[in-house]
Amino acid sequence: DFVEDIIPEGHIAHYDLNKLHSTKDAMKLKEHVLIATPMQTFHDAYWSNLLKMSYPRSLLELGFIIPRTPTGDETLKKLEAAVKNVQTGKVEDRFAKITILRQDSQSFDKLGEKERHSLAVQKERRSAMALARNELLFSSIGPSTSWVLWLDADIVETPATVIQDMTNHNKPVLAANVYQRFFDKEKNENSIRPYDFNNWAESEKGLEIAKNMNEDEIIVEGYAEIATYRPLMAHFYDKAGKIDALMALDGVGGGCTLVKAEVHRDGAMFPNFPFYHLIETEGFAKMAKRLNYEIFGLPNYLVYHIEE
Amino acid sequence: DFVEDIIPEGHIAHYDLNKLHSTKDAMKLKEHVLIATPMQTFHDAYWSNLLKMSYPRSLLELGFIIPRTPTGDETLKKLEAAVKNVQTGKVEDRFAKITILRQDSQSFDKLGEKERHSLAVQKERRSAMALARNELLFSSIGPSTSWVLWLDADIVETPATVIQDMTNHNKPVLAANVYQRFFDKEKNENSIRPYDFNNWAESEKGLEIAKNMNEDEIIVEGYAEIATYRPLMAHFYDKAGKIDALMALDGVGGGCTLVKAEVHRDGAMFPNFPFYHLIETEGFAKMAKRLNYEIFGLPNYLVYHIEE
Numbered sequence: 077d078f079v080e081d082i083i084p085e086g087h088i089a090h091y092d093l094n095k096l097h098s099t100k101d102a103m104k105l106k107e108h109v110l111i112a113t114p115m116q117t118f119h120d121a122y123w124s125n126l127l128k129m130s131y132p133r134s135l136l137e138l139g140f141i142i143p144r145t146p147t148g149d150e151t152l153k154k155l156e157a158a159v160k161n162v163q164t165g166k167v168e169d170r171f172a173k174i175t176i177l178r179q180d181s182q183s184f185d186k187l188g189e190k191e192r193h194s195l196a197v198q199k200e201r202r203s204a205m206a207l208a209r210n211e212l213l214f215s216s217i218g219p220s221t222s223w224v225l226w227l228d229a230d231i232v233e234t235p236a237t238v239i240q241d242m243t244n245h246n247k248p249v250l251a252a253n254v255y256q257r258f259f260d261k262e263k264n265e266n267s268i269r270p271y272d273f274n275n276w277a278e279s280e281k282g283l284e285i286a287k288n289m290n291e292d293e294i295i296v297e298g299y300a301e302i303a304t305y306r307p308l309m310a311h312f313y314d315k316a317g318k319i320d321a322l323m324a325l326d327g328v329g330g331g332c333t334l335v336k337a338e339v340h341r342d343g344a345m346f347p348n349f350p351f352y353h354l355i356e357t358e359g360f361a362k363m364a365k366r367l368n369y370e371i372f373g374l375p376n377y378l379v380y381h382i383e384e
Numbered sequence: 385d386f387v388e389d390i391i392p393e394g395h396i397a398h399y400d401l402n403k404l405h406s407t408k409d410a411m412k413l414k415e416h417v418l419i420a421t422p423m424q425t426f427h428d429a430y431w432s433n434l435l436k437m438s439y440p441r442s443l444l445e446l447g448f449i450i451p452r453t454p455t456g457d458e459t460l461k462k463l464e465a466a467v468k469n470v471q472t473g474k475v476e477d478r479f480a481k482i483t484i485l486r487q488d489s490q491s492f493d494k495l496g497e498k499e500r501h502s503l504a505v506q507k508e509r510r511s512a513m514a515l516a517r518n519e520l521l522f523s524s525i526g527p528s529t530s531w532v533l534w535l536d537a538d539i540v541e542t543p544a545t546v547i548q549d550m551t552n553h554n555k556p557v558l559a560a561n562v563y564q565r566f567f568d569k570e571k572n573e574n575s576i577r578p579y580d581f582n583n584w585a586e587s588e589k590g591l592e593i594a595k596n597m598n599e600d601e602i603i604v605e606g607y608a609e610i611a612t613y614r615p616l617m618a619h620f621y622d623k624a625g626k627i628d629a630l631m632a633l634d635g636v637g638g639g640c641t642l643v644k645a646e647v648h649r650d651g652a653m654f655p656n657f658p659f660y661h662l663i664e665t666e667g668f669a670k671m672a673k674r675l676n677y678e679i680f681g682l683p684n685y686l687v688y689h690i691e692e
């Protein structure tokens with residue numbers, strides 16, 4: 077897939093995109109995966125989970141984008157220290173490439189989980205997130221990237237084989253089910269609950285709502301104020317079900333979503349403007365569909381969002 | 385704008401997109417420009433025009449994408465030879481970086497000027513061109529690219545200062561006026577005529593046509609079959625006018641169009657699906673507008689398309 081530079085001193089790089097593959101045998105075929113993470117806060121648990129992943133680091137590229145806010149300054153320091161630690165360690169333990177970007181577009185400083193989830197703040201916040209994701213994507217995807225794993229900075233627990241498992245499904249876009257661990261005070265025990273409601277299948281009601289909206293209105297999923305009756309993947313988790321069960325989706329979140337690089341290269345990005353009344357990761361899903369790609373989710377494949 | 389790798393041996397690159405600028409003093413401020421060219425045929429005249437450009441080559445990145453067709457094979461050979469010639473020459477004459485991509489998506493083999501301009505073939509051909517442009521864009525734009533000059537492979541004549549001149553206008557998207565030299569048999573003299581009709585301003589009629597179209601229909605400009613009465617920049621050339629006259633546009637072609645890299649990084653790409661009933665470069669213009677960027681053209685600034 078990567079044809080060695082014909083004249084290295086002249087900075088010429090040849091790539092045959094036609095021979096660049098993303099297959100179900102990603103690891104065996106040495107396919108490069110870019111892990112793309114917009115990072116407002118550096119969580120140790122994110123980093124240690126990343127380091128536990130068993131996909132060979134020589135095939136992993138990391139891309140981070142950090143907001144230009146005081147919180148971002150802190151985050152950058154911590155990320156740099158963590159990165160330095162790995163990349164100056166044993167050669168075989170290093171990642172193939174790490175890109176750290178400081179955001180150009182508007183960023184929001186840290187909001188609490190409640191605040192940032194209020195419906196009023198969604199359009200602005202998610203528009204800003206869309207731009208951050210696009211900046212990261214355009215600046216870190218390379219000509220030898222086969223897959224992009226969108227992994228939020230507050231995903232603190234995944235199976236170590238998450239990349240092998242997800243690539244093995246060989247889908248253009250595939251979302252894991254993002255849950256959250258918490259302590260259930262009523263039952264007095266540790267428990268889990270659904271976290272990300274952006275993974276959904278379209279509904280009649282959702283289409284009807286969209287149809288009656290003004291051009292610039294958006295639907296954001298997971299709010300009682302807009303009852304779409306869309307089947308949400310978060311609710312389809314079946315503890316007794318097969319871990320590799322698939323569910324067709326129309327919208328995705330960015331928590332832990334694997335994308336074939338060709339989907340992005342064909343043009344699928346994160347609209348910050350209403351695209352079929354959807355923005356950011358949900359708009360991306362719609363755009364991928366317009367580019368004739370299918371989207372799936374793994375309802376029984378859980379990854380965990382931090383509890384704040 | 386480019387912070388030196390903190391640990392070069394670890395392949396870490398830091399970029400502060402916030403400090404990456406695209407200004408009217410591009411050359412003085414050493415801003416990197418990516419010249420992006422989808423190339424079906426290698427024309428010597430394109431190459432010699434490129435070599436005549438006076439923007440410093442140390443600030444120029446070149447990106448090419450070549451179709452996977454027999455014509456493409458020929459083109460690749462010629463391009464490689466030309467590139468090798470420059471990049472093994474004097475160090476100060478070399479381009480900063482050259483990326484040559486072989487296309488993954490569908491390509492059309494060479495069609496004659498008449499054939500490829502027939503309305504029937506437009507949707508399919510321009511959809512394919514959109515994917516090619518996206519593949520090229522996503523794989524060659526780097527974190528230190530300030531501007532992207534879309535320059536078609538059959539643009540054989542521009543002023544040598546084209547990059548300085550166009551960046552100096554400091555516009556998010558700016559299209560030169562693409563003309564064609566020809567021999568006027570009636571008058572028995574050399575003459576010029578408009579070539580690219582994709583640079584246009586929206587019209588009432590155009591909006592009305594779009595409004596009455598099915599979701600998946602597209603308008604391609606420059607066809608008598610669809611009379612949009614849109615003001616076409618090609619018709620606004622005024623020989624006696626100022627060379628730096630500006631005209632607000634809503635659609636652009638890809639012949640010779642300069643784009644601030646941040647417009648692309650925010651997500652503006654070339655839709656291969658109808659986006660407000662527009663595709664490819666015209667769809668790109670609409671997307672840039674949705675991202676709140678303004679689009680202009682230079683009616684009196686001529687560049688020339690080859691005559692076949």
Ligand SMILES: Nc1nc2c(ncn2[C@@H]2O[C@H](COP(=O)(O)OP(=O)(O)O)[C@@H](O)[C@H]2O)c(=O)[nH]1
Binds near residue numbers: 115143179
């Ligand atoms: N670069 C950047 N990243 C952000 C910004 N806001 C949030 N993030 C990151 O984007 C991801 C999603 O944001 P988050 O606030 O966790 O969204 P939620 O979990 O859906 O409520 C996380 O990885 C955050 O660290 C921002 O303004 N800029």
Ligand SMILES: Nc1nc2c(ncn2[C@@H]2O[C@H](COP(=O)(O)OP(=O)(O)O)[C@@H](O)[C@H]2O)c(=O)[nH]1
Binds near residue numbers: 421422449492493538
């Ligand atoms: N990569 C690629 N480039 C192409 C293909 N078809 C045309 N081109 C190039 O795309 C640009 C525009 O195409 P062209 O046929 O000249 O369009 P026109 O001048 O608008 O009729 C030129 O630079 C062509 O060399 C294709 O299938 N793949």
Ligand SMILES: [Mn+2]
Binds near residue numbers: 228230381
């Ligand atoms: Mn989160």
Ligand SMILES: [Mn+2]
Binds near residue numbers: 536538689
């Ligand atoms: Mn042409």
